[in-house]
Amino acid sequence: MPDWSYHPLKKLLLDKINPKTSREFLHKSMSTIASTPGGRGLIGFLGHMKPPREFEKEIYHTRFPSPIGLSGHIDPNLSGIKAFQELGFGFVEIGPIVLNEPKNQIKPRRENSHILFSNHQEKVPLKLAIKKLTSLNIRIPVFAKIDAQVKRNEWDIIVQHLTPFVDAFVGTSEQIISYVEESLICLERSFYVSFSADEMNEKKSEIGTLIQHTSIGGIVIEAPRRIEGSYWHEVANANERLAKLVKQVKDLHPELTIITSGGVETPEEACALVGVGADLLMLTDGYVKAGPGLPKRIHERLLYEKAQPIKNPNWYWSFLFGLSILIGGIIALYIAFTSIVLPYDESFIGLSKADIFQINPLILSFMSHDRIALAGTMISGGILYIQLARHGIKYNMHWAKIAFHSAAIVGFLGIFLFIGFGYFDWLHGLFWLFLLPIYYFSFREGKRVTGTPSSIHGKNDRAWQYGLYGQLMFITLGFLILAGGIVISTIGASKVFVPTDLSFLCMSPQMLDSISDNLIPLIAHDRAGFGSALVSVGLLVLMLSLWGFRKGEQWVWNTLAVGALPAFIAGIGTHIYIGYTTFIHLLPVYFLVILYVFGLVLSYPFLKRK
Structure with a gap:
C-alpha cells in the first residue's frame, strides 16, 4: 500500500467508513500479501522501503535497522505487524498489554481531519500478544507497552511470559521502579519509562534517579495531547513542543536514550526531533494522515541532511x-x-x-x-x-x-x-x-552501485x-x-x-x-x-x-x-x-x-x- 495508492483509496473509501474498519481492512490486507509466497518481494518492488544501512544502530544490545518505529496506538489488534517490517520500520510497539481481555474496547473515531483516540486505549490481552508473536516471523525489535492500570502481581506474569518474544518493555515510572526494585530474578530486557508531555514538566527531577537503575534503558516522551471529553488527539504544535522537551532533557542527560511517541507527520518534523537528540521515533496518527511511505521519506530526508550523494565514476x-x-x-x-x-x-x-x-x-x-x-x-x-x-x-x-x-x-x-x-x-x-x-x-x-537516494522533501x-x-x-x-x-x-x-x-x-x-x-x-x-x-x-x-x-x-x-x-x-x-x-x-x-x-x-x- 504505497502512498500513490493509499491516498486515492483513503479519499475515496477509507475516510468514509469508521476508523477501526478501515484500519483492519488495510492491516489485514497488507499482512495477507506479506504472508503469501512472493508477497514480501511484491511489497519491496512497489515501495522500495527497506531502511538504508546508514541508519542501523545498537541500543542496549538490540540492533535497530532504523530509528523509525510504529506506536501501539496504530495496531492494537496486531493484525498488521507482519507487514510493518516490510514498510521500512526499525521497530514496533505492541500494547498496552493487559493480562485478560477487557469486556469493552472503545474504538477510535474520526472528527474532521483528526483521528480521536479513546482515553481508555484499546488493550491487547497477553494471550493474543503471545499468539501473534509466536506465529509470525518478526525480524525487527518489539517493544511491549504494559497498560498503566496493570497491577504489580500481573506485571510479573506479563513480563515473564513476554520476555522470550520482545526486546524491551514500556511502562509508567511507578510500575517500572516497583518492578525493578522488587524483582528477585535477573532482568533480561531493558525497561523504558513512559511520560506524557505534561508529566515531563513535573518529573524532570526524577529522571536522574531513574537512570541510575541499570535495567532502565531510557524514557519515552509522548507528544502533547488535547483532551476532548473521553477522547484525545495531538495538539496542532505537537512537534514543536515535543522537540523543546527532548532538547531540555538531552541537555541535562546527554547519555539518556530518548524515544518519542507521536508528533511526526512529515519528514521535516522527524528531522527536527532527531536534530535535538531523539534516539528513536514512534509514529502515531501522523502515519495515518501521511501514509505508509512516511518512514521511507523520513529516511531520505535524514540522508539529505547527512551528506550529498557520491558520484560513481563508472557509468x-x-x-x-x-x-x-x-x-x-x-x-x-x-x-x-x-x-x-x-x-x-x-x-x-x-x-x-x-x-x-x-x-x-x-x-x-x-x-x-x-x-x-x-x-x-x-x-x-x-x-x-x-x-x-x-x-x-x-x-x-x-x-x-x-x-x-x-x-x-x-x-x-x-x-x-x-x-x-x-x-x-x-x-x-x-x-x-x-x-x-x-x-x-x-x-x-x-x-x-549500492547507494540509497536522499530527498529534500520535508512537507506534505x-x-x-x-x-x-x-x-x-x-x-x-x-x-x-x-x-x-x-x-x-x-x-x-x-x-x-x-x-x-x-x-x-x-x-x-x-x-x-x-x-x-x-x-x-x-x-x-x-x-x-x-x-x-x-x-x-x-x-x-x-x-x-x-x-x-x-x-x-x-x-x-x-x-x-x-x-x-x-x-x-x-x-x-x-x-x-x-x-x-x-x-x-x-x-x-x-x-x-x-x-x-x-x-x-x-x-x-x-x-x-x-
Whole structure:
C-alpha cells in the first residue's frame, strides 16, 4: 500500500467508513500479501522501503535497522505487524498489554481531519500478544507497552511470559521502579519509562534517579495531547513542543536514550526531533494522515541532511548501451520508412518488394507500421536507458541500476521471440551481438552501485499530493505498456493477427499463406519483436515511476516527458501514415496518451519546481 495508492483509496473509501474498519481492512490486507509466497518481494518492488544501512544502530544490545518505529496506538489488534517490517520500520510497539481481555474496547473515531483516540486505549490481552508473536516471523525489535492500570502481581506474569518474544518493555515510572526494585530474578530486557508531555514538566527531577537503575534503558516522551471529553488527539504544535522537551532533557542527560511517541507527520518534523537528540521515533496518527511511505521519506530526508550523494565514476558503458539502442532505433526507423523489407527478408519469403506490392500493397504498409512502431519504441527505450545512466547510475543509485538491468535482460531474452516462427533476423542478431559486450561492461560497472537516494522533501504540501496522483498515472502507464507488450508478444508468437489487422489487409491468414509459406512468420517476427521492446520500455517506465519520484527530481519528469514521445508519435503516426485508423484498434494508445498527459501535468509542481 504505497502512498500513490493509499491516498486515492483513503479519499475515496477509507475516510468514509469508521476508523477501526478501515484500519483492519488495510492491516489485514497488507499482512495477507506479506504472508503469501512472493508477497514480501511484491511489497519491496512497489515501495522500495527497506531502511538504508546508514541508519542501523545498537541500543542496549538490540540492533535497530532504523530509528523509525510504529506506536501501539496504530495496531492494537496486531493484525498488521507482519507487514510493518516490510514498510521500512526499525521497530514496533505492541500494547498496552493487559493480562485478560477487557469486556469493552472503545474504538477510535474520526472528527474532521483528526483521528480521536479513546482515553481508555484499546488493550491487547497477553494471550493474543503471545499468539501473534509466536506465529509470525518478526525480524525487527518489539517493544511491549504494559497498560498503566496493570497491577504489580500481573506485571510479573506479563513480563515473564513476554520476555522470550520482545526486546524491551514500556511502562509508567511507578510500575517500572516497583518492578525493578522488587524483582528477585535477573532482568533480561531493558525497561523504558513512559511520560506524557505534561508529566515531563513535573518529573524532570526524577529522571536522574531513574537512570541510575541499570535495567532502565531510557524514557519515552509522548507528544502533547488535547483532551476532548473521553477522547484525545495531538495538539496542532505537537512537534514543536515535543522537540523543546527532548532538547531540555538531552541537555541535562546527554547519555539518556530518548524515544518519542507521536508528533511526526512529515519528514521535516522527524528531522527536527532527531536534530535535538531523539534516539528513536514512534509514529502515531501522523502515519495515518501521511501514509505508509512516511518512514521511507523520513529516511531520505535524514540522508539529505547527512551528506550529498557520491558520484560513481563508472557509468559510461551504461550510457553507451542506451546510446546504441537509440541509434539502432533511428536506423530501424529509416529502414521502415524507405525499403521496409531488406534483401534477406525477400530471400526468406521468396518474393521481392515489387512482387508483394503487386499482390497487395497493404501488406507492405502493414509490415511498415510494425517496424516503425518497433523503431519508435527502441528510441524511447534508448532515451530512458541514457537518463538512468546519467542521473541514476552516475550518482550511485541502486534503484536505477536495478531498473536498468532488469529491462536490459528482458530485452536480450526477447531475441528468442524473433525466431519463434523459424525466422532469424540477421540484422537483429548482429545488433544484439554488438550490444552484448557493451552490456557486459555495463553490468560489471554496476556491481558497485549500492547507494540509497536522499530527498529534500520535508512537507506534505499540495504539490506532493498532486505528485502522488501524477505518480499513479505513470505507474499505471508503465504497467499497461508492460501488459500490452506481453499481449502483443503472445499474439505475435501464436495467432499473429487480430481481427482489425485482417480487416485492414482485406485478406485472411490462409490467403497470406497461399502467397508464401514464410510471409506470416516474417510478420510474426516483427510483431513479437515489437512486443518484446514494449515489455522492456514498460518495465523502465514502471520502475522509474515507482522508485524515482522525489521532490525536485527534474530529470525524472524530463525523462518521462521526452522518453515517451518517440513511442507515442511512432505508434499513432504510423497508423495515420498507412491509413490504419480503426478507433477500437488505437483506443489503448489513446488511453495511454491521456495517462501520459495527466501524469505530466500533475507531477510538474512536485518534480520540476525547485
